[in-house]
Amino acid sequence: MVLVQIPMCNEKEVYQQSIGAVCNLDWPRSNFLVQVLDDSDDAATSALIKEEVEKWQREGVRILYRHRVIRDGYKAGNLKSAMNCSYVKDYEFVVIFDADFQPQADFLKRTVPHFKGNEDVGLVQARWSFVNKDENLLTRLQNINLCFHFEVEQQVNGVFLNFFGFNGTAGVWRIKALEDSGGWMERTTVEDMDIAVRAHLKGWKFLYINDVECQCELPESYEAYRKQQHRWHSGPMQLFRLCFVDIIKSKIGVWKKFNLIFLFFLLRKLILPFYSFTLFCIILPMTMFVPEAELPAWVVCYIPATMSLLNILPAPKSFPFIVPYLLFENTMSVTKFNAMISGLFQLGSAYEWVVTKKSGRSSEGDLVSLVEKQPKQQRVGSAPNLDSLAKESHPKKDSKKKKHNRIYQKELALSFLLLTAAARSLLSVQGIHFYFLLFQGVSFLVVGLDLIGEQVE
Numbered sequence: 001m002v003l004v005q006i007p008m009c010n011e012k013e014v015y016q017q018s019i020g021a022v023c024n025l026d027w028p029r030s031n032f033l034v035q036v037l038d039d040s041d042d043a044a045t046s047a048l049i050k051e052e053v054e055k056w057q058r059e060g061v062r063i064l065y066r067h068r069v070i071r072d073g074y075k076a077g078n079l080k081s082a083m084n085c086s087y088v089k090d091y092e093f094v095v096i097f098d099a100d101f102q103p104q105a106d107f108l109k110r111t112v113p114h115f116k117g118n119e120d121v122g123l124v125q126a127r128w129s130f131v132n133k134d135e136n137l138l139t140r141l142q143n144i145n146l147c148f149h150f151e152v153e154q155q156v157n158g159v160f161l162n163f164f165g166f167n168g169t170a171g172v173w174r175i176k177a178l179e180d181s182g183g184w185m186e187r188t189t190v191e192d193m194d195i196a197v198r199a200h201l202k203g204w205k206f207l208y209i210n211d212v213e214c215q216c217e218l219p220e221s222y223e224a225y226r227k228q229q230h231r232w233h234s235g236p237m238q239l240f241r242l243c244f245v246d247i248i249k250s251k252i253g254v255w256k257k258f259n260l261i262f263l264f265f266l267l268r269k270l271i272l273p274f275y276s277f278t279l280f281c282i283i284l285p286m287t288m289f290v291p292e293a294e295l296p297a298w299v300v301c302y303i304p305a306t307m308s309l310l311n312i313l314p315a316p317k318s319f320p321f322i323v324p325y326l327l328f329e330n331t332m333s334v335t336k337f338n339a340m341i342s343g344l345f346q347l348g349s350a351y352e353w354v355v356t357k358k359s360g361r362s363s364e365g366d367l368v369s370l371v372e373k374q375p376k377q378q379r380v381g382s383a384p385n386l387d388s389l390a391k392e393s394h395p396k397k398d399s400k401k402k403k404h405n406r407i408y409q410k411e412l413a414l415s416f417l418l419l420t421a422a423a424r425s426l427l428s429v430q431g432i433h434f435y436f437l438l439f440q441g442v443s444f445l446v447v448g449l450d451l452i453g454e455q456v457e
Helices: 015-023 043-058 074-083 086-090 107-115 137-161 175-180 191-201 222-249 254-287 297-312 316-344 364-372 386-393 409-427 431-448
Strands: 002-008 032-038 063-067 093-096 121-130 171-174 205-216
Touching: 002 015, 002 074, 015 032, 015 043, 032 043, 032 074, 043 063, 074 191, 093 107, 093 175, 107 121, 107 171, 107 205, 121 137, 121 175, 121 191, 137 205, 137 222, 137 254, 137 297, 137 316, 171 175, 175 191, 191 205, 191 222, 191 254, 222 254, 222 316, 254 297, 254 316, 254 409, 254 431, 297 316, 297 431, 316 409, 316 431, 409 431
Parallel strands: 002 032, 002 093, 032 063, 121 205
Antiparallel strands: 093 171, 121 171
């Protein structure tokens, strides 16, 4: 018995293709229920989503529409409310897909069987793939990071520790594990990481399936990516403050405690952003104005180059972008460092939740396959219209809305500092420092003027 949940909020660009993909999952209809959890505060969007749900109900799919009037707790509150429904007790597993995710028809048949005979397995996580990874430079650079995350972090942790961070979507939970871990909590902006940590402390094991992919979108504008990264780096620091004592007191082994505290929380979410920001954005440019200070080449060049090379290995086709990737990661350290501080010390922006803007991109091939996957009996009388799906997936640009570049003052200020330091380095004949500072300063300038990725309306 499988419950499928699609939480969404004002995502009119993607609701149709995600609901369509979920309703075409290959699983016995009597053992399968879809919950569309709509938190939209736009009446027109809610009406469209409800109409789409009613269409699939007429096709014989067991699908329900839920809309919350009081939207407390964002996504965690939405999922918590849905799990309180009386009929949930009839189901053994729950699958979550964010609004831009399009699972293949065999998704459940390739994930749910992993629970059979493994009563201590609480989560099976699938990999993400991206329909727009080649859309622009920003999406290409994001793809490098996420390939490393899935190919290395998730896979290694899954094999050696039976634990990794739940990605919030494209995963199957045993409902008993969710309930045993305390259910969804609204105390942070990373409810997925929160429930994963609590389940791990309770002794539940996780499986990561790298060959099961689920298509989704990458943010195409810097503004959307910046807000997403702020939440992804602020939330873990909030959670670390809240669960540090629980980790220390838990009955898991010393090595697992070390992994949770140092590798899972501190290294990638605190130490690396702090290292990148302070060294490359503050210390290095300031040394150009102090003749006595000198940083060795291995600190400036070899360490970051090695780290970038290791990160890019899981995405070999991205090797031509290794230099932009290194520069962009250092540029993003400003946003990540700011998020880390706000989460650690509970500053105002720590609890900011902004739904990542979607473009609704889906290739025509995806749309054709979606139609072809529908059982013949479902197509009679109300088969999905390919043209309408394509129009929905590629909404027309409103001629009245003009796209514009935003100005990011922190990035521009650091660009001025780095370019000034580059000029000072040139005068003092410090070659390797000059080139690094010059290119890094230009990188900050490009981001500060919002010249990377799509502009926002």
